Amino acid sequence: SAVISQKPSRDICQRGTSLTIQCQVDSQVTMMFWYRQQPGQSLTLIATANQGSEATYESGFVIDKFPISRPNLTFSTLTVSNMSPEDSSIYLCSVSASDYNEQFFGPGTRLTVL
Amino acid sequence: GQNIDQPTEMTATEGAIVQINCTYQTSGFNGLFWYQQHAGEAPTFLSYNVLDGLEEKGRFSSFLSRSKGYSYLLLKELQMKDSASYLCAVMDSNYQLIWGAGTKLIIKP
Numbered sequence: 261s262a263v264i265s266q267k268p269s270r271d272i273c274q275r276g277t278s279l280t281i282q283c284q285v286d287s288q289v290t291m292m293f294w295y296r297q298q299p300g301q302s303l304t305l306i307a308t309a310n311q312g313s314e315a316t317y318e319s320g321f322v323i324d325k326f327p328i329s330r331p332n333l334t335f336s337t338l339t340v341s342n343m344s345p346e347d348s349s350i351y352l353c354s355v356s357a358s359d360y361n362e363q364f365f366g367p368g369t370r371l372t373v374l
Numbered sequence: 375g376q377n378i379d380q381p382t383e384m385t386a387t388e389g390a391i392v393q394i395n396c397t398y399q400t401s402g403f404n405g406l407f408w409y410q411q412h413a414g415e416a417p418t419f420l421s422y423n424v425l426d427g428l429e430e431k432g433r434f435s436s437f438l439s440r441s442k443g444y445s446y447l448l449l450k451e452l453q454m455k456d457s458a459s460y461l462c463a464v465m466d467s468n469y470q471l472i473w474g475a476g477t478k479l480i481i482k483p
Contacts, residue, residue, distance in 0.1 A: 302474060305473075352416055360405065363419070363471070365416035368416050
């Protein structure tokens with residue numbers, strides 16, 4: 261399985277600011293995803309990061325709030341824009357070899373918004 | 375709508391066996407996944423079932439019945455380190471993963 265790293269591992273941010281989270285994989289992967297997991301809850305898919313084109317967002321998530329980049333097959337970023345306390349969560353990137361393979365998760369970024 | 379149901383919490387004793395059930399209603403089916411997630415950590419992949427029957431992997435086994443929309447994860451010879459949340463996820467006809475809320479498993483000595 262791929263080795264996935266995320267930066268930062270955690271951050272405390274002020275309301276109204278933005279934070280960019282990086283996800284780096286040690287090998288080329290076809291699929292990259294961004295999830296949010298609020299305390300005690302399951303995973304919610306934010307978007308699929310597409311290499312060389314705009315991300316595919318799930319219902320309830322929009323590009324203006326969560327811009328995503330994926331410049332190549334090993335790297336992606338998720339920005340949480342104009343943050344509010346409701347954005348406090350763990351943000352996880354995951355990768356998969358294809359649509360139908362298992363996903364492997366990065367260690368997550370724990371975000372607290374004051 | 376699409377739905378995954380699993381118990382919120384279960385308690386078991388070290389050395390025993392526990393079965394965590396998952397029922398699902400999804401638009402199409404392209405496989406069912408089980409993940410383990412320790413507190414404060416990312417989920418890790420445990421198993422994948424796409425055909426009916428039992429898949430055994432060491433102390434962990436996973437069963438699937440597509441006609442019943444049902445799966446279970448069986449953990450044998452429980453160890454304290456098995457205390458974690460166990461997430462059931464189903465891949466629908468669009469190859470999208472639908473996640474259950476997870477079952478928190480508490481192991482007591």
